[in-house]
Each structure stands twice: as C-alpha cells, then as structure tokens.
Amino acid sequence: MKTLIIYSSLTGNTRKVAEAVKEVFGDEADIVPVEEKPLADGYDLIAAGFWVDRGTADKKAQDYITGLRDKKVALFATLGAYPDSGHARKSMDNARSLLDGSNQFIGSFICQGKIDPRLAEKFKNLPEGHPHAMTPERAARYHEAAKHPDEADLAKAKAAFATIRQKLREGSL
Template identity: 60%
Template sequence: MKTLVAYSSRTGNTKKVAEAIYEVMPEDAEIVSVEDVKCLDKYDFIAIGCWIDKGTADKKALEFIKKVKNKNVAIFITLGAYPDSQHARESMDRIKKLLEKENNIVGEFICQGKIDPKLIEKFKSLPPDHPHALNPERIKRHKEAAKHPNEEDFKKAKKIFKNIIENLESTVCSQ
C-alpha cells in the first residue's frame, strides 16, 4: 500500500505532527509539504495535515484537498483552540465534507498548537466585542496552546495512525 503524509504548516505545528505520524507509516511511505506533491495517482492512502484558518483548512491545504480523489484518506489538524472544542469539531467536519464525496475517510486527529505570534499581535488591536479579541479566557487558551504539540500529542497521533494503517492493511489482505 503506497502511502503519503502530506501537510501544510505555518508555525511548524502541523509539520511536527506529520513527522510523528510518518514514523509509524510503512517503510515506503513518503512525507512532503502539500505544495510539493507532484502526482497523487501512485498513492493508496494519504494522511492530510493542515492548520485551521477561519474554521477550515488553510489555503494551501484547500488547494491540495481539491485534487485528492478516490483515495483512502485520514485527516490531522492543528489549531489554537482546544482539541475537544466545538470550533475544533466543526473545523474537522468542514474538511471532511470537502473530502468525503470522492474519498474514503478512514480516520482523524485533532491537536492543539501554538498560535502564530503575528496573529496574537493582531488580536491585541481588536475591539473587546470582536470574537477574537483578547480576554482572560483567550489568553489562558493561547498559553496552553503554546505548549503544543507535545510528546503526548505525538504519542496519540502515532497510535491513531498506526491503527489506521493496520486496519487498511488487514482490509487489503482479506480481499
């Protein structure tokens, strides 16, 4: 089963998660930025990673996702929000909708990640009633996000993706 780990990363969060996932992929797997993928035809399984921008995949990842057709796909995302938040769930659901019509989604992983310092500076200038304005709760979340991804996140990602690969391989072997 030919495997690709493709990711888009702004601050390095998603790239780090991609590298952890890659460690549990089959020997002939490849890892590459979504911008550098040349040909999708040769892959049976694609792990797609992106960071969240405005509630969905970032622009580079969205362009890549449009090209993915008739594949087994798993998605991993990083974002500043808590992984179990409504925002994280809705963001993942939006990405899945983009892929599910023409692909078989076989798994997912959500990971909190540090927020781009440029964005935090921008948030400081927003009026208090703006949804992204800095307030005590948002500052607390930003401080927590700055601790991620961490070793525990990598461990979880590896476990999930190792199981995905094992399930896909057992399905292929039983056919």
C-alpha cells in the same frame, strides 16, 4: 502499502505532527509539503495535514484535498482551539466535506498548535467587544496552545495512525 503524507504548515506545528505520522509508516510512506503538489497516483493512503484557518483547512491544503479522487484519505490538523471543542470538530468536519465523494474518509486526528505570536499580539490590541478581543478565557487558551503540539500530542497522533495502518493491513478499512 504505500502512503503519502502531505502537509501544509506555516509555523511548523502541523509539520511536527506529519513527522510523527511518518514514524508510524517508516519506509512505506513519503512525506511531502503541500507546496510541492505531489501526485497522489500509486498511493493506497493519503494522510493530509492542514492548519485550521477560520474554521476549516488552510487554503493550500484545501486546494490539495479537493483535488483528490478515488483515494483512502485520513486527515490531521493543528489549531489554536482545544481539540475537544465544538470548533475543532466543526473545523475537521468542514475539511472533510471538501473531499470528493469518490474518496473514502478513514479517520482523523487533531491537536492544539501554538498560535503565531504576531497574530496573538494583534489580537491583544483589539478593542473590547471585538469578536477576537483578548479575554481571560482566550488568553488561557493561547497560553495552553503555546505548549503544543507536545510529546503527548505526537504520541496520540502516532497511536491514531498506527490503528489506521493496522486496519488497512487487515483489510478492514
């Protein structure tokens, strides 16, 4: 069974998750940044990772995901919001909906990732009432995001993909 792990990552959070996924598959997987536009031919599973940009997969990941055909696909992502939030669910659903109908979606994983300090700084300077203005709730979320992905996130990512790998081997996916 051959797996292609392709990931898009601006600041390294999603790359860390991709590397954790690679540990699960070992030599059965190739891990390639999306910029290299790897061909999906010959792989049984495509594990595609993205960072959440305005509620969906970032543009580079979108372009790759929309081009996939006839593949088993699992998605993983990092985002600033809490992973159990409606926003996280919606963002993953939005990315999933980019998949062509010929593919089989077989699972996903999402966790928090620290927000680029330059973006956080920009938000800090927005006027009160602006949709992205700093509020105590938002500051708390940023503070929490700054610790992620942490070892527990990477362990959860590995567990999620170990289950997928097992099911694929058993032929139940």
